[in-house]
Amino acid sequence: MWRAAQPALAVWAAARVHGTLGGEDAVAGSDFPYALLPAGVAVLAFCLVLTALDGGLRAAVGLMPVRRAWRGLLARTLGPVAVHGLAGLMMAVLWRSPYGPVAALLVLLPMCVSWWVFAQYHRERAAHQATIRALVQAVDIKDGYTRGHSERVGHASVLIARELGMDDERVEVLRFAGILHDVGKLGVPTRLLRKNGPLTPEERRIIELHPEYGHEMVRGISFLGEARAAILHHHERLDGSGYPYGLAGDRIPECARIVAVADAFDAMTSTRCYSRARPVEAALAELERCAGTHFDPRMVGAFVRALARSGWHPAVTADEPDHDTPATGRAAGTGTPR
Incomplete structure (x- = not known):
């Protein structure tokens, strides 16, 4: 109902604006380029209505803060709609011109090219999603804890x-x-990931190679962009005590600082075979305690605000335990997670 009502309201608003500005008479009289003004204003009205409804929905369901719900929506909508609106106007003017409907149908050619490009984009996006799903499923099979x-x-x-x-x-x-932050576990021996009991220093050094393994695995996947840096550096700590390179402060990529907070939070709020999940409030308190040493305070603060608005409902993890931290429930920020 929403997807049908949204464009219907936008079309109604655009039509009213177009008619009020005399656009109908301009098209009927083939007054080109004078027909551009009402058509352009109608396109703007169409985009404004779409933007208002999209942003309103985002704010209403808590997807993002109200002050940012409409940011960037108009700019992303205006370009494509203006192009297609111009094509529609050209078709209407040519249809009423002495050249008739045959000339108007020529406008369909660039429209078909546009449709083909759009379809290619969606096929490429589907291929990206399939690549990521395959990598995640491979890790899930190797290490049961990562499932979910x-x-x-x-x-x-x-x-x-x-x-x-x-x-x-x-x-x-x-x-x-x-999603891919732990893909490097594919390069770690399964016996270490599933080992019962504490790891030896040598075994822990092997485990700590998984960010580098992951980075090597995804290095050639161009669409991941800065996600590759997050995969490599998500175990770095703000005070320089993390791994693999011991980076500190702003030397840690922003994306890695975000994933580090998300990873630690889910580790604390997930139920494992030897320990129960911590309450969300306790996990957030631990993140705030470790902010400034292990985690970026800016990322922790953003996460706390986001959860205050939308909440968190973690699922139970798979059967296989994770031995990142001992069963005594050591804080996420003080252990060395696998």
Whole structure:
């Protein structure tokens, strides 16, 4: 109902504006280029209505803060609608011209090209999603704990990115980063991932190579963009005590600082075979306690605000335990997670 009502209201508003400005007479009289003015204003009215409804829905359901719900929507809508609106106007003017309907049908050629480009984009996007699903499924089979964990980290990363006001393209990249942050576990021996009991120093050094393994695996996947840096650096800590390179402060990429918060939060709020999930409030309190040392306070603050608005409903993780931290429930910020 929403998807039908939204364009219907936009079309109604555009038609009223177009008629009020004499657009109908301009088209009927083939008064080109005078027909451009009412058509252009009608396109603007169409986009404004779509923007108002889209932003209103985002704000109403808590997808992002009210002050950012409409940011960038008009600019993204205006370009495509203006192009297609111009094509429609050309068809209408040519139809009423002495050349008749045959000339008007020529406008369909660029429209078909536009449709083909749009279809190619969606096919490419579907291929990207299939690539990510295949990688995540491979990790899930190897390490049972990550089953569901990757998707939740991706979701939490999106919440933080939206709270920080990032554009939709970058939000999507952060989602990829969260989903694939542990893909490097494919390069770690399964016996270490599933080992019962504490790890030896040598085994822990092997585990700590998984960010580098992951970065090598996705290096050639160009559409991931900065997500590759997040995969490599999501275990770095703000005070320089993390791995693999011991980066500190702003030297850690922003995307990695976001995924680090999302990863730690889900680790604390997930039920495992040897420990129950912490309440969301306790996990957030732990993130805030470690902000400034292990985590970026800006990312922690954004996550706290996002959850205050939308809430969090974590799913139970898979059967396989994770031995990142001992069963005594050591804080997420103080252990060395796998």
